Amino acid sequence: MDNVLKVGTRGSKLAMTQTKQTVEALKQMCPGIEFEIVKIKTKGDHLASHNLQAISGQGAFVRELEWQLREGKIDFAVHSLKDIPTVIHEELTLASIVKRKSATDCLIVKNQADTLTNLPKSAIVGTSSLRRKAQLLHVRPDFDIQPIRGNIDTRIRKMKEGQYDAIVLALAGVERLGLTDTINFQELTPEIMLPAIGQGALALECRKENADLVEWLKRLEDPETAFCVKAERAFLNSMDGSCTFPVGAYAQKVGETYELEGMIGCENGQILLKEKAAGNDPVALGRGVAGKLIDQGAFDLIEKCKRDQEKIIIH
Structure with missing residues (x-):
């Protein structure tokens, strides 16, 4: 070497x-x-x-x-x-x-008192992620979700300038840049929003x-992190292998075993399917959760999302 x-x-x-x-x-x-x-x-x-x-x-x-x-x-x-x-x-x-940092997302807001539940009706929330959009609209169908691009500093600046009432970012990135003491944010735990595969x-x-x-x-x-992300990636690979539709998953060690929860939904948040399982083989765990979602009709949702995205790209 x-x-x-x-x-x-x-x-x-x-x-x-x-x-x-x-x-x-x-x-x-x-x-x-x-x-x-x-x-x-x-x-x-x-x-x-x-x-x-x-x-x-x-x-x-x-x-x-x-x-x-x-x-x-x-x-x-x-x-x-x-x-x-x-x-x-x-x-x-x-x-x-x-070793993984925080796997979760965070909702960054202007006012310290603002949270996901008490943001004003029809609040403008910035995210370009289909996964985040679907889960936000599932909880708050009144939100006006608008795309946002740029680095973390740029997105936060746009929110502070009034272009958005709130934005959603990966908490790990905010932490790595040392910004947690300079912004008002709410951590969106996996119970609220499942993260992207491998996030953090x-x-x-x-x-x-x-x-x-x-x-x-x-x-x-880090062996524990490696197991968790291997399970999450096996889940995604079994579903379709891409992130062109709303999909999320989060694995964690619980006692002597690992738990994985996976999600797939439609972009408007009206349908959100979730399944979970436990095990000690990461690939089998990921495939198992995917199989449960497939039984619920996940592939039909994926095909619908692909058709919707094709329409957006054409127009």
């Missing part, structure tokens, strides 16, 4: 913060290794104003990093796991799943052929 490793990452403030934190952890594990951080702009970054579903959704923030990996231009990449498709290129592997976790991806590096990066892995 080289003494200087090139680390690929997106160039956003959050991505850079996550990568620097990961590099520091690796340095503590092996002080003799040096790191060069390589910023890479992805398709999702280039098309920042576009609807994510219209630019292929999941994978839009990782494809360019994976290409650089396969070409040998970088040694490994640091990703937000929720951005990585459930099936990756055969030459690559997720060598390490780093980081993944280190590298080439399979670099066996020494794979083994070395694996030392940073």
Whole structure:
């Protein structure tokens, strides 16, 4: 293994913060290794104003990093796991799943007293996530859900300027940037809103052929987090493998076993299906919860969502 490793990452403030934190952890594990951080702009970054579903959704923030990996231009990449498709290129592997931060979402509001339940009628809430939109409208069908893009600071600024009454973000990103003391927010627990698959976790991806590096990066892995996200990704893969429809899941360790809850719904929030199960095999657990939802008619919902998205893209 080289003494200087090139680390690929997106160039956003959050991505850079996550990568620097990961590099520091690796340095503590092996002080003799040096790191060069390589910023890479992805398709999702280039098309920042576009609807994510219209630019292929999941994978839009990782494809360019994976290409650089396969070409040998970088040694490994640091990703937000929720951005990585459930099936990756055969030459690559997720060598390490780093200990998860908060998996939940948070509702960021102007006034400290505002919550999901007492925001004014027809409040404008900013999110471009179909998953968040469906679950918000299921609880508050009066909400006016409007798309929002940009980095975390930009979204918060737009809300404070009055473009939105509230916005929804991943709590982990807010925490990693040290913003929790500067905003008013309500944590949306899994009972209120199931998170995206792998939300809050980081993944280190590298080439399979670099066996020494794979083994070395694996030392940073958190086994509990790895189990949970493997179950969540198995669930998503069994449903469809993408995030082009409202879908969420959250796994956690409870006693000596693991529990997984999965959700699929329609964009308007009128239908929201949830199932849960427990087990100690992550893949079987994910597939089992997916199977229960499929029995409830999940695939019909998925096809409807795809047709609706095609109409949006065409228009």
